[in-house]
Each structure stands twice: as structure tokens, then as C-alpha cells.
Amino acid sequence: MYFPTKLALAATVMTIPAAINAAPLSTRDHINDGIILNYALTLEHLENAFYTQGLKNFSSAAAFSSFPPTLFPVLQGVASDEKTHVQFLEAALAAAKIPAVKPCTYSFPVTTAEEFVLVSGILEGVGVTAYLGAAASIADGLTLTAAGSILTVEARHNSLIRAAQGRTAAAQAFDVPLDFNEVVTLATPFIVSCPPENPPLPFKAFPTLALAKSYVGGGGYKIKAGSKISLAPGAKTQKDGLSVAFLTVTGPIFVDAVFVDGHDDAYGHFDVVVPAGVNGQSYAVLVTGRDTVTDENTVAGPAIIEISN
Numbered sequence: 001m002y003f004p005t006k007l008a009l010a011a012t013v014m015t016i017p018a019a020i021n022a023a024p025l026s027t028r029d030h031i032n033d034g035i036i037l038n039y040a041l042t043l044e045h046l047e048n049a050f051y052t053q054g055l056k057n058f059s060s061a062a063a064f065s066s067f068p069p070t071l072f073p074v075l076q077g078v079a080s081d082e083k084t085h086v087q088f089l090e091a092a093l094a095a096a097k098i099p100a101v102k103p104c105t106y107s108f109p110v111t112t113a114e115e116f117v118l119v120s121g122i123l124e125g126v127g128v129t130a131y132l133g134a135a136a137s138i139a140d141g142l143t144l145t146a147a148g149s150i151l152t153v154e155a156r157h158n159s160l161i162r163a164a165q166g167r168t169a170a171a172q173a174f175d176v177p178l179d180f181n182e183v184v185t186l187a188t189p190f191i192v193s194c195p196p197e198n199p200p201l202p203f204k205a206f207p208t209l210a211l212a213k214s215y216v217g218g219g220g221y222k223i224k225a226g227s228k229i230s231l232a233p234g235a236k237t238q239k240d241g242l243s244v245a246f247l248t249v250t251g252p253i254f255v256d257a258v259f260v261d262g263h264d265d266a267y268g269h270f271d272v273v274v275p276a277g278v279n280g281q282s283y284a285v286l287v288t289g290r291d292t293v294t295d296e297n298t299v300a301g302p303a304i305i306e307i308s309n
């Protein structure tokens with residue numbers, strides 16, 4: 001069979017891009033496979049920088065003594081995989097004669113090994129949602145397979161890190177596909193500046209959405225279905241007519257968003273009751289109305305919420 005043979009032959013970084021190049025890059029909804037490869041490379045650069053910095057900061061197994069001893073070699077393996085993903089995507093873009101985005105300057109909210117592991121697990125989870133969300137827009141079958149082959153590895157990274165944190169490795173039966181703008185919204189806070197010559201990508205970040213300051217620091221409190229949480233937008237929003245949508249592959253689950261002024265949050269926050277039907281690393285967006293989630297009616301987010309049912 002053509003497909004597996006091609007993939008079996010593609011044992012090195014250099015041969016899969018050649019296979020990708022064998023098919024023309026085609027366009028779907030103004031987004032072509034070249035743009036998606038650069039989008040993926042943007043995320044892989046971020047992950048690569050995160051692990052390069054992090055394993056410099058926390059460079060021995062002793063730094064991770066509050067975790068199972070299996071974690072340090074896992075992190076080293078993850079770092080190596082992310083570097084390889086960068087090289088792979090750069091080679092794929094070079095083979096297609098498309099300029100590749102270069103790494104940006106990043107800022108990660110990490111001062112302890114525990115925070116490093118926390119952000120690591122979150123980034124790997126976001127990687128899964130990004131590749132899954134992009135899948136439907138990839139035109140070429142071999143590019144889709146290559147993206148899928150990265151997605152499954154990101155999912156295993158995420159599970160290994162979650163397990164080391166004592167979290168459920170695979171918290172639910174389905175992962176969540178996030179769209180391009182939603183993923184860019186999650187990546188943007190880590191990006192300080194990018195080389196001006198980077199090809200611009202046709203995506204934009206929404207205002208951020210995060211657990212409210214007054215809410216964070218609840219000391220090991222686990223968020224479950226029925227928990228009342230507060231989500232703070234990173235920009236001024238309307239107060240009425242909004243809802244929060246928890247994203248799932250079968251469609252959003254909408255809940256009321258009740259505006260609360262002031263407290264410690266610059267733009268107030270919205271009180272929300274976590275619905276049933278979402279578990280693990282979950283994603284919630286603030287939207288107008290309550291029957292659809294599109295780029296047009298998204299007000300802020302996604303927020304990342306760890307739900308432990």
C-alpha cells in the first residue's frame with residue numbers, strides 16, 4: 001500500500017518532508033498546509049525554548065525530588081522530541097520552499113521545578129488540542145499523517161507528566177480540538193517578541209481568560225462538576241448577554257456567566273458553575289449568546305481549567 005510504505009520509508013527527519021513535498025499544497029478557507037506547518041512550528045519553537053530553558057534551570061534529577069524518579073528522564077525525552085519536531089517542521093517547510101518562522105523571545109512564569117512541571121503538562125495538552133484542531137484544515141494526506149504522528153507523541157508526553165503530578169493521565173474519552181485563534185490566545189502570553197522577518201500568520205489572539213485572582217490559591221482545592229469558579233477576562237467586556245462555553249469535541253456546553261465587579265481583577269470577573277461532561281485539562285471561552293462558539297462571538301479565552309471529577 002502506498003501510504004504505509006511511504007511512511008515506513010520516512011525513517012529520518014529528511015525523508016518525510018520530501019514525502020510531504022510530493023503533493024501540492026492546496027488551500028482551504030484561506031488556510032493552506034504551509035500556514036499550518038508554520039503555525040505548528042510556532043508552537044514547537046515555544047515548547048523547545050521552554051524545555052531548553054527549564055532543563056538548564058533544573059538540570060538534575062535532584063531538582064525534581066518532589067516527583068517520582070521516573071519524571072526527570074521523561075522530561076529529557078520530551079525536550080529531545082520537541083527539538084526534533086522543530087527540525088522536522090523546518091525541513092518540511094524548506095522542502096516546500098516556504099520560509100519558516102524563527103524562534104521568538106519567550107517569558108515563562110516558572111521559578112520552581114513544580115511550576116516547570118505544571119507548565120510542561122499544560123503546554124503538552126495545548127499541543128494536543130492544536131494539532132487536533134488543525135487536522136480538519138490540513139489538505140494533504142501525508143501532511144495530516146505527519147501532524148498526527150506528532151499529536152500522538154504530545155499526548156503521551158501530556159499523560160506521562162500528568163501521571164507524575166498524580167493526575168489522571170487520560171482524564172476523559174475525547175480530547176478537545178481548539179481552533180487556530182484559540183491556541184494563539186493560549187500561546188501569546190508566553191511570547192515577548194518575534195523576529196520581524198517571520199512570515200505573519202493569519203491568526204489573532206483573543207483577550208485572555210483565567211481563573212480570577214481572588215479565586216486562585218485555594219490550597220489544593222479540586223474543581224469538579226458543580227464547583228463555582230470565577231473567570232477573569234484580560235480586557236474590558238460587556239457585562240450582560242455573555243455565557244461561558246466549555247469546549248468538547250461533540251460541541252460546547254454553555255453555562256451562565258454572572259458578572260461580578262471589582263475585587264482583584266482589573267476587568268471584574270464572571271462567576272460560573274462547572275458543568276458535567278468535562279474533565280482533566282479543560283477549555284472554557286467567554287462568548288456572546290449561548291448557542292454557538294465562533295471566532296466572531298468569542299469575547300475572551302480560552303481559559304485552561306483543570307477539572308478533577
Ligand SMILES: *[C@@H]1O[C@H](CO)[C@@H](O)[C@H](O)[C@H]1NC(C)=O
Nearest residue numbers: 050053054057108109110116
Ligand atoms: C529559567 O530561569 C530563568 C531565570 O530565572 C527564568 O527567567 C525562566 O523563566 C526560567 N525558565 C524555565 C522554563 O524554567
